[in-house]
Amino acid sequence: MIGGVSNISKSNQEAEGINLNPNAQKCLQQLLRVWLGFERDLSTVPLLRRIDLGTYTIEDHLCLLRNLRQQVIEGARWITRAASSFDRNHAEIRSTIISHAVDEHRDYELLEQDYVASGGKIEDILGMERNIGSEALHGYLMHRSSRQNPIDLLGAMWIIEGLGEKMARSWAERIQELTGLTEDSTRFMSYHGHNDGDHMLRFYAMLDEVCVDEMATSSIVKTSKVVARLYRLQLEEVEHGLE
Amino acid sequence: MSVYITSTGAFLPGPPIAVEEVEGVLGAIHGKPSWLRVQIQKSNKIQTRHYAIDKNQQTTHSNTLMATNAASECLDRSYISRDKVGMLAVATTQGDHPAPGMASMVQAELGLPELEILTAHGICSSSMMALKAAWNSLRLEEHEAALVVSSELASRLLKKQRYEAATKSTFAEKSVDFNTEFLRWMLSDGAGALLLQNRPAPKGVSLRIDWVRGFSHAHAFPTCMSVGSAGRVDDERTWQDYDTYADAETAGALLMRQDVRLLDNILRMGVDGYLRLAEEGVSKPAEVDHFLCHYSSHQFKDKILELLDAAGVGIPEERWWTNLYTRGNTGAASLFIMIDEFLRTDEVELSEGQTILCFVPESGRFNTTYMQLTVVKQ
Numbered sequence: 001m002i003g004g005v006s007n008i009s010k011s012n013q014e015a016e017g018i019n020l021n022p023n024a025q026k027c028l029q030q031l032l033r034v035w036l037g038f039e040r041d042l043s044t045v046p047l048l049r050r051i052d053l054g055t056y057t058i059e060d061h062l063c064l065l066r067n068l069r070q071q072v073i074e075g076a077r078w079i080t081r082a083a084s085s086f087d088r089n090h091a092e093i094r095s096t097i098i099s100h101a102v103d104e105h106r107d108y109e110l111l112e113q114d115y116v117a118s119g120g121k122i123e124d125i126l127g128m129e130r131n132i133g134s135e136a137l138h139g140y141l142m143h144r145s146s147r148q149n150p151i152d153l154l155g156a157m158w159i160i161e162g163l164g165e166k167m168a169r170s171w172a173e174r175i176q177e178l179t180g181l182t183e184d185s186t187r188f189m190s191y192h193g194h195n196d197g198d199h200m201l202r203f204y205a206m207l208d209e210v211c212v213d214e215m216a217t218s219s220i221v222k223t224s225k226v227v228a229r230l231y232r233l234q235l236e237e238v239e240h241g242l243e
Numbered sequence: 244m245s246v247y248i249t250s251t252g253a254f255l256p257g258p259p260i261a262v263e264e265v266e267g268v269l270g271a272i273h274g275k276p277s278w279l280r281v282q283i284q285k286s287n288k289i290q291t292r293h294y295a296i297d298k299n300q301q302t303t304h305s306n307t308l309m310a311t312n313a314a315s316e317c318l319d320r321s322y323i324s325r326d327k328v329g330m331l332a333v334a335t336t337q338g339d340h341p342a343p344g345m346a347s348m349v350q351a352e353l354g355l356p357e358l359e360i361l362t363a364h365g366i367c368s369s370s371m372m373a374l375k376a377a378w379n380s381l382r383l384e385e386h387e388a389a390l391v392v393s394s395e396l397a398s399r400l401l402k403k404q405r406y407e408a409a410t411k412s413t414f415a416e417k418s419v420d421f422n423t424e425f426l427r428w429m430l431s432d433g434a435g436a437l438l439l440q441n442r443p444a445p446k447g448v449s450l451r452i453d454w455v456r457g458f459s460h461a462h463a464f465p466t467c468m469s470v471g472s473a474g475r476v477d478d479e480r481t482w483q484d485y486d487t488y489a490d491a492e493t494a495g496a497l498l499m500r501q502d503v504r505l506l507d508n509i510l511r512m513g514v515d516g517y518l519r520l521a522e523e524g525v526s527k528p529a530e531v532d533h534f535l536c537h538y539s540s541h542q543f544k545d546k547i548l549e550l551l552d553a554a555g556v557g558i559p560e561e562r563w564w565t566n567l568y569t570r571g572n573t574g575a576a577s578l579f580i581m582i583d584e585f586l587r588t589d590e591v592e593l594s595e596g597q598t599i600l601c602f603v604p605e606s607g608r609f610n611t612t613y614m615q616l617t618v619v620k621q
Contacts, residue, residue: 025555029518032554036515040463040508052465052505053476174504 020204024211030221031158038159038228039166045235051171056178058118061185065115067238068188069108070130074138075160076105082145082153090149093209096202110188117184133234140230144223151210154203155224159231161199164192246381246452247619249444251583252317252436255570256304259291260431268294269427270403278419283428288541292431292571300402304432306339310394311352313434313579317390318353321438322445328355328438329386332373334363334393334575337400337470349392359386366468367537368457368605369393370435370575371612375455377439387441394434395574400470400499401427405492412495413474423474425501429539431571435579443619448586448593450616454525458516460508461608467505468606474500501606509606510543514550516611517602521556526615528556532597534563535585537577537604541568558600564591578603595620 020028042048047064050056079101086094115125130138144150167189175186183190211217260268262284266276295304304312310333318325331350338345344362359380363373370393377389406414406423414423443449471481473494485491520526528551538544544563551557566584573580578601585591585599599616 029522029555033515033518033522036511036518040460040512040515043463043465043508049465055476 020208021212023213023217024204024207027207027211027217027220030217031155031224034155034221034224034228035158035162038162038232041228041232042235045232047238048235051174051178054178056175058179058181061118061175061179061181062115062120062124063238065111065118065120065188066125066128067131067134067234069111069115069125069128070134071137071234072108072111072188074130074134074141076101076107078138078141078145078153080105081142082150085145085148085150087149090151090210093151093206096206100199100202107188107191110191114185114188118179118181131234131237132240133230133232133237137227137230137234140226151216152219152223154207154210155220155222156227157203158220158224159227161192161203163231168192244382244384244441246378246439246441247443248437248450248452248582248616249323249440249442250317250321250438251579251586252313252315252320253434253580253583254309254312254316255293255433255580256295256309257293257297259569260294261291262289265292265428268296268298268300269398269401270300272403272406277424277427279421279424280428283425286540286542287429287572288568289429289431289571290568292573293433294398295396295432296398296402300404302396302399304396306335306337306394306396306434307345307348307352309396309432309434310335310345310349310392310436313394313436313576314349314353314390314392317392317436317438323388323438323440325353325355327388328358328390330359330361330377330380330389331355332361332363332377332389332391334365334369334373334391336364336366336369336395336397336574338362339396345394349394355390365575365610366605366607367539367574367577368603368607368610368612370578371455371457371603371614374437374439374452374614375457378452378455381439381441384441389439390436391439391579392434392436393575393579395430395576396432397426397430397499397574398432400497401430405498408492409495409498411493412498414495414498422500422502423495423498425503426468426499429572430499431573433570433573433576433580435573435576435581435583437579437582443621446621449619449621450582450586450599451619453598453615453617455612455614456516456520456525457610457612458512458519459608459610460512461610464508464609465502465505466608467509468499468501470497470499472496474498506606507546509604509609509611510546510550512609513547513602513604513611514554514556516613517551517556518554520613526600526613528558530598531558531562531600533585533591533593533599534558535578535581535599535601536563536565537581537602538565538567539572539606564588593618593620 083097172186172189333346346360346362363369414420473496482491482496597618601614603612
């Protein structure tokens with residue numbers, strides 16, 4: 001899917017073939033600002049700031065992977081739920097979302113392998129509960145995707161896929177460099193860079209199709225803001241226990 | 244109350260220094276040519292720049308003197324007498340003295356009596372801070388004219404002796420310390436000045452200041468460009484916390500550093516700020532006739548172009564104008580030196596009502612500043 005503004009130059013080249021309608025264009029600009037603010041605010045999350053400062057450790061990596069797994073598992077669920085909530089007037093977008101879900105719905109297995117390759121015990125990651133932020137994010141996304149024709153979830157995809165691309169672009173290699181871990185420990189992160197081009201085109205096509213008035217724009221943008229905030233909450237909570 | 248830039252001036256010390264002469268001026272550290280110089284110079288594409296130090300690294304012009312020279316040229320070209328200037332605002336990264344503020348020193352050199360002064364301290368965007376304060380004081384009708392000067396003397400921080408003295412620094416420990424050496428091949432010296440008045444100049448071109456805006460993101464990001472700490476995460480001391488200044492220097496706390504990994508963020512925040520201004524309707528990309536963008540290196544130009552285009556607020560490359568490649572990256576002074584030459588160059592024909600967008604991003608701790616000017620001809 002789309003890489004937020006993080007892979008913005010690529011997105012533009014590939015979007016050249018698509019002429020977005022004026023509402024979709026306006027929506028895209030607002031989504032870019034939400035993304036840039038989200039990306040900036042990630043720098044305030046203590047664990048991620050350590051990537052910036054160069055003090056990120058293997059323990060940090062294990063902690064991050066343990067916490068991401070639930071999000072990835074739940075991600076496959078809300079996206080399939082969203083697909084089933086689109087009626088026959090939205091068959092095209094439903095097809096797109098179904099095929100996206102097929103691409104990614106078992107990504108958590110990759111993440112489990114990364115965890116073991118980083119020196120973690122498989123039972124630790126399998127036994128990890130959703131953290132407080134994951135609960136909030138999951139609850140919100142399941143709620144939104146249960147509504148009829150939940151086009152606002154394009155805003156959620158924008159943030160989540162953008163983050164996937166950011167992990168590939170600026171985290172994976174840096175984490176290897178800082179921890180001495182190998183590619184085997186960051187496959188989940190790196191993998192998200194690969195399918196980006198295709199996903200981008202699909203995202204633009206969906207946005208052009210559903211974002212046809214101001215109401216659609218504002219619902220997509222609002223959901224992107226909520227998801228950005230809850231995703232950051234999830235990342236802020238990675239170092240907090242559940243006690 | 245509209246406020247206009249009615250005169251400009253610039254001062255660049257000494258002769259233009261070509262790419263291959265740079266190390267001869269700043270000095271080869273321990274007599275060894277740098278491994279990084281060519282690589283960094285190739286990507287910034289700066290062909291000539293000026294230094295206020297000579298080949299023995301002795302200062303030829305103080306920062307105060309450069310600022311004064313630019314200010315004098317600006318006043319000499321203006322249509323008002325010096326006593327009409329009610330405010331002097333001076334911006335620099337580092338004045339000649341840690342105290343008092345540089346505006347005091349420049350005022351004294353210029354011999355301007357009893358005016359209001361302001362010293363803006365920062366890095367590149369300090370020029371915009373000073374300019375905004377002066378603009379506002381005229382808008383409040385406190386003064387009829389204000390002089391804004393920005394001046395930089397970076398070479399004193401970049402000369403070989405600074406690095407040679409830092410015997411216990413990251414620079415001394417590593418075979419290649421990119422972050423500590425990067426700016427050595429980027430920055431150079433110079434000064435620029437603008438005269439602001441509450442009416443256009445009686446002849447020629449004036450620039451009406453439509454708005455000046457800034458967005459700082461220091462609350463979120465770590466420091467990216469700085470002087471004053473040793474550049475080690477586990478050492479929170481700043482230069483005055485050491486027992487002696489000599490200790491601070493040995494530790495490398497007086498070297499200028501750039502965390503190059505974080506640099507991309509300033510481009511992103513720059514685009515974010517512009518999207519915000521476009522969203523507010525303050526700036527309309529299609530109506531920008533000339534874009535004066537302070538980018539520190541050519542490598543960032545393409546990135547800014549791409550990012551703005553992709554965000555749907557692109558400004559075609561033929562509307563961009565800069566003199567970075569011949570005057571160098573003079574930090575806070577860059578924009579004023581750029582405006583001064585832009586008004587005189589034959590490359591551009593200015594016509595009444597044209598819009599000029601200025602953008603000065605500062606990587607220090609991520610401040611982005613913007614200004615719109617409109618051409619007024621008499």
